[in-house]
Amino acid sequence: MAARIGSAAGEAGESMNGVLGRFSNWRIRSLKACATFFYALSLLPSAFSARPNIVFIMADDLGYGDLGCYGNERVQTPHIDALAQNGIRFTDFHSSGPMCTPTRAATLTGCYQQRFGEKFDGAISGVRDYHSGLPHDAVTIAEILKETGYVTGCFGKWHLGYTPPFFPTTQGFDVFYGLGSGDGDFFSHVDRSGRLDWWRNEEKVVEEGYTTALLTKRSIEFIEANRDRPFFLYLPHLAIHFPWQGPQDPPHREVGVSYHDDKWGVIPDRSNVSPHVNAMIEAMDQSVGEIVTALDRHGLQENTLIAFTSDNGGYLRYYGGFENISSNGPLKGQKGQMYEGGHRVPTIVSWPNRNQADVTSELAHSTDWFPTFAKLTGVSIDDMSLDGLDLSPLLFRGQALPDRDLHWRMRGNYAVRSGPWKLAQQNGIRELFNLRNDLGETNDLSDRHPEKLTALQEAWEKWNAEMNRSAAKYE
Numbered sequence: 090m091a092a093r094i095g096s097a098a099g100e101a102g103e104s105m106n107g108v109l110g111r112f113s114n115w116r117i118r119s120l121k122a123c124a125t126f127f128y129a130l131s132l133l134p135s136a137f138s139a140r141p142n143i144v145f146i147m148a149d150d151l152g153y154g155d156l157g158c159y160g161n162e163r164v165q166t167p168h169i170d171a172l173a174q175n176g177i178r179f180t181d182f183h184s185s186g187p188m189c190t191p192t193r194a195a196t197l198t199g200c201y202q203q204r205f206g207e208k209f210d211g212a213i214s215g216v217r218d219y220h221s222g223l224p225h226d227a228v229t230i231a232e233i234l235k236e237t238g239y240v241t242g243c244f245g246k247w248h249l250g251y252t253p254p255f256f257p258t259t260q261g262f263d264v265f266y267g268l269g270s271g272d273g274d275f276f277s278h279v280d281r282s283g284r285l286d287w288w289r290n291e292e293k294v295v296e297e298g299y300t301t302a303l304l305t306k307r308s309i310e311f312i313e314a315n316r317d318r319p320f321f322l323y324l325p326h327l328a329i330h331f332p333w334q335g336p337q338d339p340p341h342r343e344v345g346v347s348y349h350d351d352k353w354g355v356i357p358d359r360s361n362v363s364p365h366v367n368a369m370i371e372a373m374d375q376s377v378g379e380i381v382t383a384l385d386r387h388g389l390q391e392n393t394l395i396a397f398t399s400d401n402g403g404y405l406r407y408y409g410g411f412e413n414i415s416s417n418g419p420l421k422g423q424k425g426q427m428y429e430g431g432h433r434v435p436t437i438v439s440w441p442n443r444n445q446a447d448v449t450s451e452l453a454h455s456t457d458w459f460p461t462f463a464k465l466t467g468v469s470i471d472d473m474s475l476d477g478l479d480l481s482p483l484l485f486r487g488q489a490l491p492d493r494d495l496h497w498r499m500r501g502n503y504a505v506r507s508g509p510w511k512l513a514q515q516n517g518i519r520e521l522f523n524l525r526n527d528l529g530e531t532n533d534l535s536d537r538h539p540e541k542l543t544a545l546q547e548a549w550e551k552w553n554a555e556m557n558r559s560a561a562k563y564e
């Protein structure tokens with residue numbers, strides 16, 4: 090079944106490549122001038138009817154152990170678990186950064202975020218970076234899908250620019266609904282700096298409702314409005330980022346007040362944040378269930394790939410006495426760190442009858458989404474230089490992925506992964522681990538394997554130099 094379906098996806102690709110091949114040397118940006126032509130092209134049903142819809146759900150700060158299908162017994166996630174049961178669940182998938190902005194930049198561009206400058210090592214700030222964002226000449230997966238006939242929508246947390254013109258609408262999305270910043274009150278939609286941060290395209294809107302529910306409602310409206318044409322739905326939930334507010338928790342923020350020192354919500358018992366977080370997870374799971382139901386209601390499940398991932402690992406604790414927040418399962422460390430708990434994330438890909446249910450230990454990464462979605466939708470990216478790998482041979486034919494090294498860097502901390510080996514430098518302490526028998530990164534092997542340590546350090550420095558060269562034009 091998987092091979093036949095892989096072939097079906099390939100057929101869609103061939104028909105598209107036949108159409109698009111003539112333009113393979115064009116810069117994606119120059120294709121914008123041909124929008125009218127491509128719109129006309131998109132009306133040709135025979136060439137496009139087989140192109141799958143993509144629903145790409147990204148949770149925020151969801152840890153490796155925060156879902157039932159990843160071993161969590163304190164929280165109920167039946168809808169996400171069902172996705173995993175029918176799809177492919179990754180056990181070795183990594184966010185490109187241990188924080189929000191970096192992973193989003195890499196996910197949407199297929200390139201390491203460091204290529205866009207050191208600013209993208211960590212989260213862009215609503216104080217320091219309010220009037221900047223992802224460079225406009227970065228090419229996003231939304232742009233290439235939009236320009237080849239997809240309708241594209243971003244419903245959720247952007248965090249690649251706080252305000253227009255650094256919004257999704259200038260990065261390939263036909264529609265944007267949600268928040269520009271890194272966190273907002275789930276009820277009042279006020280950001281950390283005390284600004285109303287709730288948008289429809291490039292206009293601020295006042296709207297009541299719980300963020301997760303609002304994003305779900307608008308996403309379903311988008312699915313329904315575009316059920317007869319290929320769509321790309323990017324749903325980057327704010328959940329489970331702070332403020333830690335479940336649907337039954339109270340609003341916290343008001344316009345005009347700074348929350349930089351009070352950003353967590355109303356948490357009566359700081360030693361146990363998990364009841365709030367678990368309610369947020371369960372609301373997000375409910376959202377996944379509603380999305381799947383909507384697809385089913387319109388007969389779209391057979392032609393829709395759903396991907397679910399997280400932008401970084403979970404917080405276990407936070408300064409100010411907050412404890413017992415997320416779960417990273419057996420992993421060491423948390424959001425913001427170079428240990429596995431910072432960047433190994435839950436990830437599921439489900440396409441009913443197209444991929445065989447499986448759990449895979451193949452190594453995969455945020456930058457892989459772009460080439461994977463391009464391949465699935467038949468868009469040639471041969472002339473683009475991307476850092477990610479097309480995952481479709483794994484997803485649809487069960488093939489192993491090629492070996493490759495992965496790299497991380499954030500504000501002086503860094504890591505590199507090569508096979509089972511990992512070098513991690515966190516807070517000036519450099520260690521070497523073998524994840525095959527030490528997933529929890531407890532046993533530093535630097536002294537026993539100095540040659541491996543040196544090799545990984547050299548590989549990382551080579552990568553780092555390449556990133557800095559690439560980023561020079563943005564600095």
Ligand SMILES: [Ca+2]
Pocket residue numbers: 149150188189330400401
């Ligand atoms: Ca995050």
